Protein backbone atom coordinates (compact mmCIF):
# COMPACT_ATOMS: atom_id res chain seq x y z
CA UNK A 1 0.00 0.00 0.00
CA UNK A 2 1.26 3.50 -0.81
CA UNK A 3 1.31 5.73 2.23
CA UNK A 4 0.09 9.26 1.52
CA UNK A 5 2.84 11.85 1.74
CA UNK A 6 2.82 13.98 4.88
CA UNK A 7 0.73 17.04 4.31
CA UNK A 8 2.56 19.20 6.83
CA UNK A 9 5.94 20.74 7.42
CA UNK A 10 7.76 21.17 10.70
CA UNK A 11 10.09 23.96 11.79
CA UNK A 12 11.72 24.33 15.20
CA UNK A 13 13.12 26.77 17.73
CA UNK A 14 15.49 25.34 20.35
CA UNK A 15 15.60 26.86 23.82
CA UNK A 16 17.73 25.31 26.56
CA UNK A 17 16.27 21.98 27.57
CA UNK A 18 13.20 22.17 25.34
CA UNK A 19 12.24 22.65 21.70
CA UNK A 20 9.17 24.28 20.19
CA UNK A 21 7.97 22.88 16.85
CA UNK A 22 5.50 24.56 14.51
CA UNK A 23 3.59 22.03 12.41
CA UNK A 24 2.05 23.76 9.38
CA UNK A 25 -0.60 22.45 7.02
CA UNK A 26 -2.10 24.46 4.17
CA UNK A 27 -5.21 25.25 6.25
CA UNK A 28 -4.15 25.39 9.93
CA UNK A 29 -1.17 24.89 12.26
CA UNK A 30 -0.46 23.26 15.62
CA UNK A 31 2.54 23.37 17.97
CA UNK A 32 4.53 20.70 19.81
CA UNK A 33 6.68 21.50 22.85
CA UNK A 34 9.17 18.77 23.65
CA UNK A 35 11.15 18.58 26.88
CA UNK A 36 13.04 15.31 27.29
CA UNK A 37 10.49 12.78 26.05
CA UNK A 38 7.50 14.76 27.37
CA UNK A 39 5.26 16.68 25.00
CA UNK A 40 2.80 19.54 25.33
CA UNK A 41 0.50 19.90 22.34
CA UNK A 42 -0.95 23.33 21.54
CA UNK A 43 -4.11 22.96 19.40
CA UNK A 44 -4.79 19.90 17.25
CA UNK A 45 -6.06 20.99 13.84
CA UNK A 46 -9.38 19.88 12.35
CA UNK A 47 -11.06 16.58 13.36
CA UNK A 48 -9.50 15.05 10.22
CA UNK A 49 -5.99 16.03 11.36
CA UNK A 50 -5.72 13.62 14.30
CA UNK A 51 -3.55 11.13 12.37
CA UNK A 52 -1.37 13.95 11.05
CA UNK A 53 -0.85 15.19 14.64
CA UNK A 54 0.28 11.68 15.61
CA UNK A 55 2.57 11.53 12.58
CA UNK A 56 4.06 14.94 13.43
CA UNK A 57 4.84 13.69 16.95
CA UNK A 58 6.55 10.60 15.50
CA UNK A 59 8.59 12.81 13.15
CA UNK A 60 10.09 14.68 16.12
CA UNK A 61 11.01 11.35 17.70
CA UNK A 62 8.11 11.17 20.13
CA UNK A 63 5.06 9.00 20.71
CA UNK A 64 1.46 10.14 21.18
CA UNK A 65 1.57 8.45 24.60
CA UNK A 66 4.16 11.13 25.54
CA UNK A 67 1.56 13.92 25.40
CA UNK A 68 1.40 15.18 29.01
CA UNK A 69 -1.32 17.75 28.27
CA UNK A 70 -2.79 19.86 25.51
CA UNK A 71 -3.37 23.60 25.53
CA UNK A 72 -5.99 25.25 23.41
CA UNK A 73 -5.69 28.74 21.93
CA UNK A 74 -9.45 28.76 21.34
CA UNK A 75 -12.31 26.36 20.75
CA UNK A 76 -12.90 26.76 17.00
CA UNK A 77 -13.22 23.44 15.17
CA UNK A 78 -9.95 23.89 13.25
CA UNK A 79 -7.96 24.04 16.52
CA UNK A 80 -10.02 21.84 18.84
CA UNK A 81 -11.33 19.17 16.45
CA UNK A 82 -8.12 17.14 16.25
CA UNK A 83 -7.88 17.08 20.05
CA UNK A 84 -11.42 15.66 20.30
CA UNK A 85 -10.41 12.83 17.94
CA UNK A 86 -7.05 12.22 19.65
CA UNK A 87 -8.63 11.89 23.08
CA UNK A 88 -10.69 8.98 21.81
CA UNK A 89 -7.33 7.16 21.59
CA UNK A 90 -5.00 8.77 24.14
CA UNK A 91 -5.37 10.11 27.68
CA UNK A 92 -4.40 13.70 28.41
CA UNK A 93 -6.01 16.82 29.88
CA UNK A 94 -6.92 19.82 27.74
CA UNK A 95 -6.37 23.22 29.38
CA UNK A 96 -7.33 26.73 28.28
CA UNK A 97 -8.16 30.24 29.42
CA UNK A 98 -10.94 29.95 32.04
CA UNK A 99 -13.25 32.05 29.84
CA UNK A 100 -12.87 29.59 26.93
CA UNK A 101 -13.88 26.48 28.90
CA UNK A 102 -17.65 26.76 28.31
CA UNK A 103 -16.99 27.33 24.59
CA UNK A 104 -14.82 24.21 24.38
CA UNK A 105 -17.53 22.24 26.18
CA UNK A 106 -19.96 23.52 23.51
CA UNK A 107 -22.28 25.11 26.05
CA UNK A 108 -22.37 27.76 23.32
CA UNK A 109 -20.64 28.28 19.97
CA UNK A 110 -18.79 31.41 18.78
CA UNK A 111 -17.95 30.25 15.30
CA UNK A 112 -18.54 31.55 11.78
CA UNK A 113 -21.57 29.79 10.31
CA UNK A 114 -23.16 29.76 6.86
CA UNK A 115 -24.53 33.31 7.41
CA UNK A 116 -20.95 34.59 7.74
CA UNK A 117 -19.45 32.51 4.93
CA UNK A 118 -22.16 32.56 2.23
CA UNK A 119 -21.65 36.28 1.43
CA UNK A 120 -17.98 35.47 0.68
CA UNK A 121 -18.58 32.24 -1.21
CA UNK A 122 -18.57 33.89 -4.66
CA UNK A 123 -14.77 34.20 -4.27
CA UNK A 124 -12.83 31.29 -5.82
CA UNK A 125 -10.36 31.30 -2.88
CA UNK A 126 -13.25 30.82 -0.42
CA UNK A 127 -14.70 27.97 -2.47
CA UNK A 128 -11.26 26.32 -2.67
CA UNK A 129 -10.92 26.65 1.12
CA UNK A 130 -14.37 25.14 1.69
CA UNK A 131 -13.51 22.19 -0.57
CA UNK A 132 -10.42 21.51 1.57
CA UNK A 133 -11.90 21.94 5.04
CA UNK A 134 -15.22 20.18 4.48
CA UNK A 135 -13.64 16.69 4.34
CA UNK A 136 -11.52 17.63 7.38
CA UNK A 137 -14.69 18.03 9.46
CA UNK A 138 -15.33 21.80 9.48
CA UNK A 139 -18.99 21.14 10.29
CA UNK A 140 -18.30 19.06 13.40
CA UNK A 141 -19.96 20.46 16.53
CA UNK A 142 -18.29 18.07 18.97
CA UNK A 143 -16.76 19.66 22.06
CA UNK A 144 -14.57 18.58 24.96
CA UNK A 145 -16.89 17.84 27.89
CA UNK A 146 -14.09 17.86 30.47
CA UNK A 147 -12.21 20.93 29.15
CA UNK A 148 -10.30 22.49 32.05
CA UNK A 149 -9.07 26.00 32.98
CA UNK A 150 -5.30 26.44 33.35
CA UNK A 151 -4.05 24.83 36.56
CA UNK A 152 -2.00 27.03 38.92
CA UNK A 153 0.89 26.88 38.37
CA UNK A 154 0.90 25.81 34.72
CA UNK A 155 3.75 23.34 35.00
CA UNK A 156 3.96 21.70 31.55
CA UNK A 157 6.73 20.44 29.25
CA UNK A 158 8.27 23.39 27.37
CA UNK A 159 7.13 25.89 30.07
CA UNK A 160 4.39 27.62 28.03
CA UNK A 161 3.15 30.93 29.49
CA UNK A 162 -0.39 32.03 28.60
CA UNK A 163 -0.90 35.53 27.18
CA UNK A 164 -4.58 36.52 27.29
CA UNK A 165 -5.68 37.58 23.81
CA UNK A 166 -9.46 37.74 24.08
CA UNK A 167 -11.58 38.86 21.14
CA UNK A 168 -11.26 36.35 18.29
CA UNK A 169 -13.25 34.28 20.79
CA UNK A 170 -14.11 35.48 24.31
CA UNK A 171 -11.38 33.37 25.94
CA UNK A 172 -8.74 33.16 23.22
CA UNK A 173 -5.21 32.75 24.59
CA UNK A 174 -1.79 33.03 23.02
CA UNK A 175 1.29 31.40 24.59
CA UNK A 176 4.90 32.44 25.02
CA UNK A 177 7.17 29.42 24.55
CA UNK A 178 10.90 28.68 24.05
CA UNK A 179 11.95 30.99 26.92
CA UNK A 180 9.49 33.63 25.66
CA UNK A 181 11.32 33.93 22.32
CA UNK A 182 8.30 32.55 20.40
CA UNK A 183 4.69 33.72 20.51
CA UNK A 184 2.15 31.02 19.65
CA UNK A 185 -0.57 33.42 18.59
CA UNK A 186 -3.46 31.19 17.52
CA UNK A 187 -5.91 33.25 15.48
CA UNK A 188 -5.24 36.50 17.33
CA UNK A 189 -2.42 37.24 14.86
CA UNK A 190 -1.92 35.18 11.69
CA UNK A 191 0.53 35.37 8.79
CA UNK A 192 -1.84 34.23 6.06
CA UNK A 193 -5.11 32.37 5.56
CA UNK A 194 -6.51 30.45 2.58
CA UNK A 195 -9.27 33.06 2.18
CA UNK A 196 -6.98 36.09 2.62
CA UNK A 197 -5.60 38.06 -0.33
CA UNK A 198 -2.61 39.34 1.67
CA UNK A 199 0.44 37.55 2.99
CA UNK A 200 2.46 38.38 6.10
CA UNK A 201 1.28 39.31 9.57
CA UNK A 202 -2.38 40.28 9.62
CA UNK A 203 -5.62 40.09 11.59
CA UNK A 204 -7.85 37.22 10.50
CA UNK A 205 -10.94 38.00 8.38
CA UNK A 206 -13.68 39.83 10.31
CA UNK A 207 -16.01 36.98 9.24
CA UNK A 208 -14.20 34.76 11.76
CA UNK A 209 -13.89 37.29 14.62
CA UNK A 210 -16.34 37.09 17.52
CA UNK A 211 -15.47 40.57 18.83
CA UNK A 212 -13.35 42.40 16.28
CA UNK A 213 -12.61 45.45 18.42
CA UNK A 214 -11.38 43.35 21.35
CA UNK A 215 -9.39 41.21 18.90
CA UNK A 216 -7.58 44.32 17.63
CA UNK A 217 -6.87 45.40 21.22
CA UNK A 218 -5.25 41.98 21.77
CA UNK A 219 -2.98 42.54 18.74
CA UNK A 220 -2.13 45.99 20.12
CA UNK A 221 -1.07 44.31 23.37
CA UNK A 222 1.39 42.12 21.42
CA UNK A 223 3.32 45.28 20.43
CA UNK A 224 4.89 45.25 23.93
CA UNK A 225 6.32 41.71 23.63
CA UNK A 226 10.02 40.91 23.13
CA UNK A 227 9.42 37.64 21.22
CA UNK A 228 11.36 37.27 17.99
CA UNK A 229 9.43 34.48 16.24
CA UNK A 230 5.72 34.08 15.54
CA UNK A 231 4.08 30.65 15.39
CA UNK A 232 0.61 31.64 14.10
CA UNK A 233 -2.57 29.56 13.93
CA UNK A 234 -2.69 30.08 10.17
CA UNK A 235 0.03 30.94 7.68
CA UNK A 236 3.79 30.34 7.79
CA UNK A 237 6.17 30.94 10.68
CA UNK A 238 7.27 34.55 10.81
CA UNK A 239 10.80 35.39 11.99
CA UNK A 240 11.47 38.87 13.29
CA UNK A 241 10.10 41.13 16.01
CA UNK A 242 6.61 40.00 17.01
CA UNK A 243 5.88 43.55 18.21
CA UNK A 244 6.61 44.85 14.68
CA UNK A 245 4.51 42.06 13.16
CA UNK A 246 1.60 43.08 15.40
CA UNK A 247 1.93 46.75 14.38
CA UNK A 248 2.03 45.74 10.72
CA UNK A 249 -1.05 43.55 11.10
CA UNK A 250 -3.02 46.50 12.50
CA UNK A 251 -1.93 48.63 9.51
CA UNK A 252 -2.71 46.16 6.71
CA UNK A 253 -5.92 44.58 7.99
Ligand SMILES: [Zn+2]
Pocket residue numbers: 074076168187208
Ligand atom coordinates in the same frame (compact mmCIF):
# COMPACT_ATOMS: atom_id res chain seq x y z
ZN1 LIG B 1 -10.44 30.67 15.08
